[in-house]
Amino acid sequence: MSDRAFPATATPSGGVDGLATQLRRLAGSACGTAERSVQRLIPALGQEIRVSIRAGSSVPLVLCNGIGAGLEVLDPLVDQLDPNTTVVRFDVPGVGGSSDSPLPYSFPYLAAVLGRLLSTLGLGGEGVDVLGLSWGGALAQQFAFQNPRRCRRLILVSTGVGIGMVPGRPAVLAKLLTPRRFLDHDYAARIAGELYGGSARTDASIVRRLFDRQLMAGSPVGYAHQLLAASVWSSLFALPLIRQPTLIVAGTDDPISPVVNARIMGRLLPHATMHLHTGGHVDLVTNAAEFAPLIESFRNGECTSRGSTRSPAAHDPSKLSRRLAMRRSCVR
Numbered sequence: 001m002s003d004r005a006f007p008a009t010a011t012p013s014g015g016v017d018g019l020a021t022q023l024r025r026l027a028g029s030a031c032g033t034a035e036r037s038v039q040r041l042i043p044a045l046g047q048e049i050r051v052s053i054r055a056g057s058s059v060p061l062v063l064c065n066g067i068g069a070g071l072e073v074l075d076p077l078v079d080q081l082d083p084n085t086t087v088v089r090f091d092v093p094g095v096g097g098s099s100d101s102p103l104p105y106s107f108p109y110l111a112a113v114l115g116r117l118l119s120t121l122g123l124g125g126e127g128v129d130v131l132g133l134s135w136g137g138a139l140a141q142q143f144a145f146q147n148p149r150r151c152r153r154l155i156l157v158s159t160g161v162g163i164g165m166v167p168g169r170p171a172v173l174a175k176l177l178t179p180r181r182f183l184d185h186d187y188a189a190r191i192a193g194e195l196y197g198g199s200a201r202t203d204a205s206i207v208r209r210l211f212d213r214q215l216m217a218g219s220p221v222g223y224a225h226q227l228l229a230a231s232v233w234s235s236l237f238a239l240p241l242i243r244q245p246t247l248i249v250a251g252t253d254d255p256i257s258p259v260v261n262a263r264i265m266g267r268l269l270p271h272a273t274m275h276l277h278t279g280g281h282v283d284l285v286t287n288a289a290e291f292a293p294l295i296e297s298f299r300n301g302e303c304t305s306r307g308s309t310r311s312p313a314a315h316d317p318s319k320l321s322r323r324l325a326m327r328r329s330c331v332r
Contacts (some may be wrong), residue, residue: 041097044116045109049090050097051117054078056086059299060128062114063089064136064143066158067226068179070096070214074133076285080292085299088128092116092139094222096214104225107142107233114143115150127152129299133255133284134158135226141235143188144242152247153299158254158281160261161268163234172255179223185211191269197253198280199287206286239268246272247298249291251279273303 036055041048052071061081063074071089078087092110093101118124130151132140137159144151160166167173175181175195181188185208192200194209200207244271250262259276266274277283277295284291297303 014046028081042117042120043151043270044113044120047101047113048099049093049113049117049301051088051090051121053089053121053123053199054085056082056084058082059126060086060088060118060123061295061299062116062118062128062143063087064130064132065089065092065095066134066136067176067230068095068182068218068223070216070218072096072213072215073210074285075213076288077292080288082292082296085296086123088118088121088123090114091218092222092226092290094225096216098222100219100221101225104228105127107138107229108146110139110229111143114139117148118150124150129153129155130140131155131157132159134281135230138162138230139233141239141242142233144244144246145235145238148243151244154242154244155249155295155298156246156265157249157284157291158251159265161234161236161239161265162230163232164236165261165264166258167256168256168258170228176256177227179218182211182214182217188261195255196281197255198251198278198283200280200282201253203216208281210282210285231313236268239265240270242269244269245298245302247295248272248274249277249284249294251281251283252275253279254281256281286302 004052007202033116037052038055039050039052042051043049063077065071065074071091074089079087081087086213091098092100093105101214114123118128122230127150130153132138132155134157137156140154140156141161144154170196175191181191181195188211189208192204193202196207246265248262248265248269250257250259252259262274262276266272279287294303
């Protein structure tokens with residue numbers, strides 16, 4: 001999905017001039033999804049955050065990305081979601097088009113920044129759904145914890161509880177300590193299978209193509225801030241207090257976040273549904289056509305009970321329609 005950029009102008013009240021009005025106008029238009037997309041640089045709690053919004057008529061879906069990844073990396077998923085879904089993506093400080101944070105930050109602070117962004121955009125008055133992938137899953141958990149009324153539903157993909165989670169192998173985690181894979185996409189392809197598992201094991205070029213979408217690489221400072229935030233954070237004791245319906249999506253071939261972490265979260269979250277698939281860490285994006293119906297089904301309340309399954313059929317559209325395959329992945 002290509003975004004159409006508009007210059008950002010702050011109003012005296014701290015908002016962005018006319019942006020909320022523009023989004024409401026675009027949401028009611030008959031334009032295509034590309035024409036209903038805007039991109040802005042928005043000030044929030046001392047940060048300058050690049051935000052991309054695809055205007056729609058449904059409950060907004062906020063996407064929180066993995067470590068070091070710019071918002072363009074999520075293009076394949078956004079393209080497969082319901083065209084009427086309002087989608088909000090953003091670059092955390094020091095990543096993509098967002099400037100470095102002057103100081104290291106914590107997840108509670110970043111969740112407050114996200115809340116301010118949504119207020120500036122005029123979104124979330126009646127609730128938003130939040131999806132977090134990998135590192136972004138920590139931010140999504142924190143946002144849900146801090147905003148029990150504002151966060152309607154929570155979707156956690158390839159993630160864990162932070163301190164207290166079961167880590168991947170040291171050789172895998174060592175490759176996450178630097179942002180080299182985002183700067184050298186050939187290197188990313190060479191390590192893709194070992195690092196991400198799943199479909200990247202058989203076709204590493206999909207990871208190279210995915211990272212090629214990223215228009216601006218993050219800074220070393222921004223990456224270090226993300227690592228630091230994750231190193232001192234845990235949701236282990238907060239998860240029982242998160243009351244929102246939650247969908248946990250995990251791959252059985254995930255070298256970074258072993259599937260046992262999904263089971264831990266499933267035990268601790270009061271209203272969790274778990275979907276296990278045979279893929280890896282980033283299959284949500286590399287195999288987006290199979291996961292988008294699952295996400296929309298959960299958001300529509302069609303997949304709300306507690307349970308788990310392994311679903312090879314979810315990766316084979318010839319066996320069932322996409323939506324039926326995903327709906328059957330929930331044990332009722």
